[in-house]
Amino acid sequence: MFLVDGLLDLSWWQLVLVTLALTHVTIAAVTIFLHRAQAHRALDLHPAVSHFFRLWLWLTTGMVTAEWVAIHRRHHARCETPEDPHSPQVLGLRKVLWEGAELYRQAAGDAALVARYSHGTPDDWLERHVYGALRWQGPALMLLIDFALFGIPGVAIWAVQMIWIPFWAAGVINGIGHYWGYRNFESPDAATNISPWGILIGGEELHNNHHAFPSSARLSSRKWEFDIGWLYIRLLAGLGLATVRRVAPTPHRAAGKTTVDLDTVKAVIANRMHVLAQYAHDVIRPVSRKELCGEDAACRRAYRQARRLLTRAEGRLDARGRERLAQLLERSPTLATVVDYRRRLQDVWERTAASQDALLQSLQDWCRQAEATGIRALAEFAQSLRSYTLQPH
Numbered sequence: 001m002f003l004v005d006g007l008l009d010l011s012w013w014q015l016v017l018v019t020l021a022l023t024h025v026t027i028a029a030v031t032i033f034l035h036r037a038q039a040h041r042a043l044d045l046h047p048a049v050s051h052f053f054r055l056w057l058w059l060t061t062g063m064v065t066a067e068w069v070a071i072h073r074r075h076h077a078r079c080e081t082p083e084d085p086h087s088p089q090v091l092g093l094r095k096v097l098w099e100g101a102e103l104y105r106q107a108a109g110d111a112a113l114v115a116r117y118s119h120g121t122p123d124d125w126l127e128r129h130v131y132g133a134l135r136w137q138g139p140a141l142m143l144l145i146d147f148a149l150f151g152i153p154g155v156a157i158w159a160v161q162m163i164w165i166p167f168w169a170a171g172v173i174n175g176i177g178h179y180w181g182y183r184n185f186e187s188p189d190a191a192t193n194i195s196p197w198g199i200l201i202g203g204e205e206l207h208n209n210h211h212a213f214p215s216s217a218r219l220s221s222r223k224w225e226f227d228i229g230w231l232y233i234r235l236l237a238g239l240g241l242a243t244v245r246r247v248a249p250t251p252h253r254a255a256g257k258t259t260v261d262l263d264t265v266k267a268v269i270a271n272r273m274h275v276l277a278q279y280a281h282d283v284i285r286p287v288s289r290k291e292l293c294g295e296d297a298a299c300r301r302a303y304r305q306a307r308r309l310l311t312r313a314e315g316r317l318d319a320r321g322r323e324r325l326a327q328l329l330e331r332s333p334t335l336a337t338v339v340d341y342r343r344r345l346q347d348v349w350e351r352t353a354a355s356q357d358a359l360l361q362s363l364q365d366w367c368r369q370a371e372a373t374g375i376r377a378l379a380e381f382a383q384s385l386r387s388y389t390l391q392p393h
Contacts, residue, residue, distance in 0.1 A: 006151030015150060019157045023164040024202075026060045029053040030169055031202035031229040032236075038065060038121055039072045042217035043233060046241040054122065058131045058138035059145075060161050065127065067108040070117035074107070075174075076214055077117070079189040086174040089190050093179045100170030168201050177207035184221050185212035185273040186280070186313045196225045203229035212273045213248035221248065249274070253387040260364045260386050262356055267388040268363065269349040275385070279345065280311040282384075283338050283377045291332045310339060338378055341370055 010018065033053035036042045045053075057063055071085050080089045085107035088096040096103065107113060121127075131138070139162060146154035146161075172194070181192030191211035198205040198219060206219040206227055213221075220227035236242035251271045257264075268275055288307050309317070309325045317325060329336040348362045363385075370382035 004151045006149045006154055008149050015153050019160050023161055025056060026164055027202040028232055029057050030165060031204055032232060034068050036217050039069045040215050042215050042246050044243045049241050054131060059142040061165050062135045062139050064132045066118035066121040067114055069121050070114040071104060071107045073117040074113055088175050088179045093175050097171045097175035100174050101166035104170050173201060173204050173207060183208045184277060186276055186311060187211040188313050188315055190316060198227045203227035215246045216248040217244045218247045252389050252392045254389045257387040260367055262360055263390055264388050265359050265363050267390045272349050279342055279381060283381050284310050286377045287338050288335060291335050334375060337373055337375060341378060
C-alpha cells in the first residue's frame with residue numbers, strides 16, 4: 001500500500017488540492033523572488049526567504065537564478081526586436097506559447113548574454129556547487145519526495161510541477177502576455193494584461209502594468225485589479241521578511257495649483273505613463289468621438305477602431321496602421337492637432353539631456369499653447385496638468 005498511496009494516503013480531491021498548492025508555491029517563488037526581487041530589485045527579501053525560494057525553484061524547475069534574471073532583463077532591454085529572447089511579435093504566438101521553454105534554454109546557453117545581464121544575482125557556494133552545478137538532481141529529488149509522500153499519484157503531481165512554469169510563465173506570459181489582452185498604458189512594447197485578477201500566475205497576468213513600471217513591486221494599477229503576489233509581499237513585509245523598495249508612482253494633484261513649476265515638471269515626468277493614459281481618456285477619446293461620429297450612434301465600431309489607432313504608440317503601428325492613421329488625421333485637422341500635441345508632450349520628458357530650466361520652459365509653453373488651441377478637451381487637460389505635484393495633499 002505504501003507504494004500505491006505513499007506516506008500520506010490522500011484522497012483524489014486532496015491530491016488535486018496539494019498539486020495546486022505546490023505549483024502555486026512555485027509561481028510565488030518565480031514572481032516574488034526571480035522576477036520582482038532579483039530581476040528588477042523592486043524589493044529585498046530576508047535571507048531565509050530567499051534561500052527557501054532558491055531551494056524550492058531548484059527542486060521544482062532546475063532553473064538557475066542568474067540565467068532567468070539575465071534572460072528577463074534582456075527581454076526588457078530588447079523587447080519586441082529580433083534580439084528579444086521570446087517575443088511573439090517577432091517569433092509568432094504559436095512558437096512562444098508552445099516552445100517557450102526551448103527558447104529559454106537557447107537563451108540560457110548564451111554565456112555572453114548571461115554574463116552581461118545577470119549582475120547582482122546570488123553567487124555563493126550553494127549557487128556554484130548545488131543549484132547551478134546539479135541542475136537535474138533537484139527535480140529528481142522532488143520526484144523521490146513526491147513518490148514517498150503520495151505514492152504512484154506523486155509521479156503525476158511531479159509531472160504537473162515540471163510543466164507548470166514552462167507552460168504558464170515561458171509560454172502564456174511571454175506569449176499571450178505580448179499578444180492578447182487589454183492595456184492600461186501605452187508602453188512602447190506590445191505587453192498586455194491577460195486578466196485583471198492576477199491569481200493563477202501570481203499577478204504576472206498584469207503584464208502591461210509591469211512593462212509600464214518594470215521596477216514596481218506591485219503589478220496591479222486600477223482599483224479593480226488584484227495582484228496576489230503583492231498580497232504575499234505585503235504579508236512578508238508585515239512579518240519583517242521583506243522590504244519594498246519601489247512601487248509604481250501614483251499621480252497627485254494640488255487643488256487650486258495653476259502654475260507650472262519644477263515640481264510640476266518632475267511630477268509629470270515621474271507619472272508620464274499615467275499622463276499618457278489620461279490624455280487618451282480625456283482628450284483623444286472625446287475629440288475622436290465628436291469628430292468621427294457627432295450624434296451618429298451607428299458609427300461606434302468605426303470609432304473604436306479609429307481610437308485604437310489614435311491611442312497606440314506610433315512605434316507599434318505597422319505600415320497599414322500608419323497609412324490609416326494618416327488618412328484619419330487628414331480628414332480632421334482637430335484630430336491631427338490633438339495627436340500632434342500628444343507627441344509634443346512626450347518630447348518634453350524624452351529630452352533627457354535638457355536642463356531643468358529648459359524642461360520647465362517646454363512644459364509651460366505646451367500648456368499655454370494647448371489652452372490656446374480652442375479645443376476644449378485639450379485645454380481642460382492642459383489646465384489639469386498644471387496641478388500635478390510630487391507631494392500628496
